[in-house]
Amino acid sequence: MIRPRLIVIGNGMAGIRTVEELLKLKPDLYDITVFGDEPYPNYNRIMLSPVLAKEQTIPDIILNDDAWYAEHNIALYKGVRVERIDRVKREVITQSGQAHPYDRVLIATGSRAFIPPLPGADLPGVVGFRSIADVDAMLAVCRVGGHAVVIGGGLLGLEAAAGLVTHGMHVTVLHRNGNVMDRQLDSAAGRILEKTLEAKGIVIRLNAHTSALKGTERVEAVVLKDGAQLPADLVVMAAGIRPNMDVAKNSGIYCESGIVVDDTLQTYDPKVYAVGECVQHRKACYGLVAPLFEQAKVCANHLAHYGIAKYIGSMTSTKLKVTGVDVFSAGEIAAQPHHEEIVLADAARGVYKKVLLNNNVVEGAVMVGDTLDGAWYFQLMRDKTDVTALREHLLFGQAHVGDSGHGAKARVASLPDSAEICGCNGVCKGDVVKAITELKLFTLDEVRAHTKASASCGSCTGLVEDLLASTLGGDYSAAPSVKPICSCTDATHDAVRAGIYRHELKTIRAIFEQFAWQTADGCAKCRPALNYYLLCAWPDTYQDDPQSRFINERVHANIQKDGTYSVIPRIWGGVTSPHELRAIADVAERYAIPTVKITGGQRIDLLGVKKEALPDVWRDLSAAGFVSGHGYAKALRTVKTCVGKEWCRFGTQDSTALGIRLEQLTWGSWMPHKFKIAVSGCPRNCAEATVKDLGVVCVDSGYELSVGGNAGIKVRVTDFLCKVATEEEVIEYTTAFIQMYREEAHYLDRTAPWIERVGLPYIQRRLIEDSAGRKALAERFTFSQQFFQIDPWLERSEGKDAHEFALPLELV
Amino acid sequence: MTTTWFTVGLLTDIPRLSAKVVTVQGTAIAIFRTQTDDVFALEDRCPHKQGPLSQGIVHDKKVTCPLHGWVIDLHDGTALSPDEGCTPSYPIRISKGVIELGLARLDALARTI
Known part of the structure; x- marks a missing residue:
């Protein structure tokens, strides 16, 4: 053919x-x-x-x-x-x-190096810095005590200068403007960088204009417009590319x-x-x-004739990579009248950070000395996140809140090779750097695939991105501007969700077709996401696809490392009774369940149940009045409560009853990720409501609602949403918030990263300012709940999906 | 060495993109059915941390392990690059909608029955 x-x-x-x-x-x-x-x-x-x-x-x-x-x-x-x-x-x-x-x-x-039309520019010994041939030419001239002049103090020129100085050359950088890297840095940042480079032995002459290159056989000197003459065995042209x-x-x-x-x-x-x-x-x-x-x-x-992808331009960031000199720059660098500047300058430590805001959205960032948070600012910029709530600590970076597993690590470049980067998979800095250089990796996904670093909980993603940047050098730029759902497609989460409504897509296969999926059946990443999006969009008609569910949600129990399962019955608001406890004890004994554990969410976990025993365990629990606790699901987990004014001398409201009411309204609802609620009866906050996805803190005059908390990978305190006066309002705001999260967050986003991406002001606009919108959200939630508040345990104890729980056939 | 064929059940017993488990002298073997009705048999044990592959998500001719997300090729049980490892695979044949699993060295097995 x-x-x-x-x-x-x-x-x-x-x-x-x-x-x-x-x-x-x-x-x-x-x-x-x-x-x-x-x-x-x-x-x-x-x-x-x-x-x-x-x-x-x-x-x-x-x-x-x-x-x-x-x-x-x-x-x-x-x-x-x-x-x-x-x-x-x-x-x-x-x-x-x-x-x-x-x-x-x-x-x-x-592209090629721009060679300014100077007399003598064609002499041997005048090179660009674009190719192996250029580097060979430079190395051929390099000798201790030799003289090199670099024309252009941009990214490339400074990298060339730093390289040459390591060979013992006397290096002078000539830059025509007032500070080095003026395309990427403002003058304050430029000053700090100049000082750092001068400490390495590089001479920098600013506002320097070259008039000619002199020499007979080859280049010997550079003549400046002010008449000064610099000896030069080598001239590197780094005045831009064409x-x-x-x-x-x-x-x-x-x-x-x-x-x-x-x-x-x-x-x-x-x-x-x-x-x-x-x-x-x-x-x-x-x-x-x-x-x-x-x-x-x-x-x-x-x-390849797919014909669906579109390039809409890139937002770029720059990182200078010269050992020991960290520079990051993205977006706008000079404040326009509509910009606000937030600046942190510590010249003694050689640290300078500046963020430019327009209407509380990051439009530019310049950093010298401490660039760990470059990727974070870049992300805020790319996502156009409203940073009103972050302003106070924006410059202290993302890591100032507790990161479990690697909290104290500040600058990745200064870490030893043995430092553990990924606490989940035990991957050290040396492993990551070695993989990047030896396997020639360029992207976060490649590093994840090859080293497993950042592939589990993802909390070290920033560190890994920083390692990529520092290992790859000047041109690494965080991530592509749009992230597809997975490698099966170029479509993003948002595009697919919009498409489901616009084209009335009702099945996973219809989505595959509409968005030209590149794999026949998708993969373990995209299918559960699509199944959820369809379920959320068409609650009354969509037929759930069990084969696109992760095992836990398919069999309604949590798989453990030995292939057995754990069972957590729902204990409403954490309040139980002798009857319930007796029933749990009986089940544990009857099925010889090896471990019975009190969970962090005020419930009881039965661990080590064989798959084929699950329907029997559930039948007995159902008989005692229990329903599934969804401890295995991307759904409402638990509503934690304190005892409130029923017992507590400080309690201001009946937090226990309110918690139970909230749990009864919201259980069974599928969500992008797990969802936790807590209700505390007073500001002492014994139910730890301020690290939940949604927290209610009762006060004498009503209820304070806050959202987006998390006590897991990254401790994040909730953002205050609003204060309301009645339980009815608590319920309306809670269900509206959950529905907004269900409809708009990406699959596997907890509320915390979702809110960080869209910004709290957006949530407030939708839930507080737009009361009709809030009511509509709450109504959509209530509508969908009629289809999802069906106890999956009862159904299965009565025979649904029996093939899932059948004993394996013994052949021999 | 001869291969003996054991009837495992009907093709239609296994929903598309899922698996069923049979045991052979205590060894669990997962029988997978793909979207295109191809059937494969692998030992039900991920080469990584022994996760039950039968419980994973099946896509194309691959399965993703439920424990840590390794992707295993259903043809021969090898882990997809960059992961490395292999789980034993077994021959399958289908006639008139009946799935049969081929076990080698049955003479050895038969003696122990």
Whole structure:
């Protein structure tokens, strides 16, 4: 069979990443040919700094070796430059005149160092900092006591300077503006960075304008406009990059500052695509790796004929990676009149942090010295979170509240290799760094897959992202701007939820079809999410899909490490009776249940029940009046209460009765994640209501409601929502809040991260200011409860899903 | 070495994308049915921490272990990269909707019955 031919012009990171993404989608669709003008296979350009600093070697930074091209039947032409594309004959013409016919072309020619038109700029010894050849040229000149001048004090220039100084060179950076990295840093941050670099032995001259390079055989000196003359064995041009558009221009493809592409990465010729640093998309050119990877994904989607992905531009962040110098910058750096600045400056410690807010939304962040929270600010920026409630501690970072497992770790870069990063899976910093460098990982997901770090509870995600950034160097940018549900699809949680309503999708298969799922049956990540979204959207008609439920929810008990199950009957508001206790004791003895444990939620857990015994256990518990406690479910768990004014001399309201009432109203409702409520009878708060998803604290004049608390991975105190006067109002606000969480949070988001993403003011607007909306939410909750308040234990003790609990057939 | 075929039950006994368990001298074997009605048999034990694979979520020709989310290939019981490990697999044949499980070395098994 003759396959269509895809020719990739450019063997760099963007082009080959697109090929890799394409191979993942449609491995056999094209005959692929790659032209690269460098004599190497695809290598990691952002690792040139460590190569220059002799921390890594060329083989270390090769991403795809020759064997990879052979394995995927890709014809690779190394050291061959493409001259133009003959779009009429559909042929790619190389510099030596060879013609290669194509069906699709991908231009990924990258960028080159901008060499200012100075006298002497063409002398030997004047190099850029873009390629292995440049690094080789620099290393050839490097000697102790030699002189190097770097023209340009941006990201690349400073990395080059830091690399050269490690070889014992005298390095001077010439920067034409008032502070280094002025595209990313304000002057205060620039000052601190300059001091740090000067301490490393780098001389920095600001407002320095070069007039000429001097030399006979090769470069010998740099002459400045003010007449000063600096000796130079080597001059590194780091005055910016320019997209390589020659091929496109020679082929008559429309270019402005880059090759112009649309949201599908198509150029003006529909058979010609372009990705990477050579393109201009919505007026923007990118020089960082993260946007290129996003473009690669979208471009591959279209090359594979899926035709659904869209690239809408990237929000980028920058991290300078020079050992011992931490710099982070994202978004706006200079305050406009509509901005508010929040600044923390501690020059003695070399720490500077500035966050720019517009209408309480983060629009920019600049950090020097302590960049651990860069990823967090970037996320707040990306999600446009309303940070009103966070303002007071915004600059102290995300880690100032208790992180269980790794609370005290501040700066990941200063940790020893043996420091444990992921407490769940016992992964140390050294393991993560080794995996990133040896396996050439770029993304959080890849690190999770290979090391398991951050793959369980996720609380060390920030640390892992920081390690990725510090290991990968300057160009790592947190995460793609939109996160798909899982690797089966490019669709996001929000897109799918909106689509379910818009297109009236009623089954998981209908969602697969509408959003062009790339796997036949989805996976263990997406199917439970989709099942929940459908259940939430169509409570009265959707047929629950047991095969898309995690085992715990399928069999209504909690699987334990030995394959047995635990059973937690519901104990309303934590109030029980001799009759109930006797029934539990009888069940425990009758079925020889090995462990009986009081839970943290004022209930009793029976652990070690064999699966086939579950229906009998449930039948006996049902007979005593118990229903399922849903201790296994993404649903209402428990309503914890204190004894309140019935007994307590401090109690102000009947917190126990209110707790029981809330539990009776809300049990059985499926939610994005587990949900805990507590009711305390006075501000002494014995029921610990301020670390629950929803907490009620009774006071003499009424009830204080607060939301979004969590005592697990990350301790988070609830945000105060409002105070109400009556129990009826407590119920209306509680059910409305739960319904909003059910309808809008992503599957597996607890309320705490959901509220941190959307911001408390949004919740307040919807629940407090919009009283009609609140009532409608509460009504939708009540409506859906009629379908979900059916005790699953009773149903199963009467024979439902009997095949699940059947004894295994003995064959021999 | 001969393979002896044991009747496990009807294809329709197992809902699509799920599994049933049979035991052979104390060893649990999970019989999986995919969306496309292919049937596979693996020892019911994840190579990672011995989780019961029969209780996992089945997708395409794979199952995700319920304990820690390893993904196991139903064809041959190997863990999907980057995890490493393998659980024993057994041959299956289906005729007229009846599933049969192939057990090798039955002569050895038969002696112990």
